[in-house]
Amino acid sequence: MILLTIGPVLLGVFALRFYLDRRRISNAIYLFAGLAVTGAGLIGSGGVMDRSLTLTRALIVASTLVVLALAGVLLANSVQMARREGMRLANLLTIGPGVVLLIPYLVLGVAIATDSLWPVLLVMLFVVGGYFGFVFACFVLYSLLYGRLPYQPGMDAIVVHGSGLSGARVPPLLAARLDRAIQIYGEEVAQGRKPVIIASGGKGSDEAVSEASAMADYLIARGVPTESVGLEQQSTTTRENLLFIKRLLGERGTNIRMVLVTSNFHILRTAILARRLKLDAEVTGARTAFYYLPSAVLREFVAILVAYRWTNIVAFVVVVVALPLLLRR
Structure with missing residues (x-):
């Protein structure tokens, strides 16, 4: 009992x-x-x-x-x-x-x-x-x-995180994120709201343009109005994405609600980062090719372990000390 x-x-x-x-x-x-x-x-x-x-x-x-x-x-x-x-x-x-x-x-x-x-x-x-x-x-x-978890409508901003370009071309992984953002944008507009879609991502050494610029072109080519697309072109990591977005949206108002769009394997770590940075944000994920998931999930897991390294060290020491004593009983 x-x-x-x-x-x-x-x-x-x-x-x-x-x-x-x-x-x-x-x-x-x-x-x-x-x-x-x-x-x-x-x-x-x-x-x-x-x-x-x-x-x-x-x-x-x-x-x-x-x-x-x-x-x-x-x-x-x-x-x-x-x-x-x-x-x-x-x-x-x-x-x-x-x-x-x-x-x-x-x-x-x-x-x-x-x-x-x-x-x-x-x-x-x-x-x-x-x-x-x-x-x-x-x-x-x-x-x-x-x-x-289902998407919660009523957002002021839809933030799409970059994931790398092929030269100046949007590859399938990033295209899936942008397509998800377009779907959310359509749902919000249908309910009478006009959120801004912010393309977030800087320019890598092997990229012809910034990720944000290529993403914006992709969105506009698929019917999103130019005035509804914003750019954040400085970031190179998820943390920087969120920090720059926080600053950018802070200029628009103090009560901005946002949804962060990333790949499905990346949603939990993105949500944790958003919480730690005190962002009023939820996260939704785009589908990823199945063969890509094992390595991607492992990277996410390792990143979580590193982010909470001291918690894991203490917990592991407790387990090492307590477990042999419990199993002897």
């Missing part, structure tokens, strides 16, 4: 925090933990301690399996990216992480084959894999949930 109390409480905390601000990454932890604890309470048997141990062991096993599956997906994705996009370094970035994630399993195989288990090293490797597998599962689950 205790787990069936704790689980719904965690889900209740998640629901409250989600209602107050759905752009918190901690929402992911409450959601995943609440579902896991509730599930253990529903299917478990025995005393509270037995159920807790069963849940802990199940999470360790599930997390390590998530890491193993992720390694396989990354290695397979590197082959597919090379076939579709060419043998460029950027398209092969998933090979390294895929190999690294396999190391604990290779160590386990060697230990079993030689009948010489290396207890401390083995436990540490699987604790590392288990922790990051758990965090990654939370991140993916919440990203999927956030990405499914």
Whole structure:
């Protein structure tokens, strides 16, 4: 009964925090933990301690399996990216992480084959894999949930984040973002509003024009009035996008509500950045080719880990200290 109390409480905390601000990454932890604890309470048997141990062991096993599956997906994705996009370094970035994630399993195989288990090293490797597998599962689950949220109309500005050009041409990834922005613009206009679409992105060293300029041409060529298109041509990162947009829209008024348009794999990190910069902004995503998602999602996950590095370091130390004690009981 205790787990069936704790689980719904965690889900209740998640629901409250989600209602107050759905752009918190901690929402992911409450959601995943609440579902896991509730599930253990529903299917478990025995005393509270037995159920807790069963849940802990199940999470360790599930997390390590998530890491193993992720390694396989990354290695397979590197082959597919090379076939579709060419043998460029950027398209092969998933090979390294895929190999690294396999190391604990290779160590386990060697230990079993030689009948010489290396207890401390083995436990540490699987604790590392288990922790990051758990965090990654939370991140993916919440990203999927956030990405499914319906668009909330009533925006004053539609901000489209750049993603790189092919010379002066808008490539498919960026075109999908612009098409999504045009769709939102049409919906807003149909309801009597006149939002501005802001194309955001500077000029890269290998680009003929700024991203914002190429994006604006794309929008105007597809029927968006010139007076409804704004430009932000200085930024080179998502954070800079948001900082410059905050300054630009601040000149238009103090109560500007905006929707940020990016790719579906990028929405959660964009939303978190917007919250940290105190922007009144929601995020919506454009569809991305499936083969592109594994490497893109991995980059987003790593960026989140880096952004919350101290939180992860403290949490990981707690897990390393507490988990062996709990499993001994």
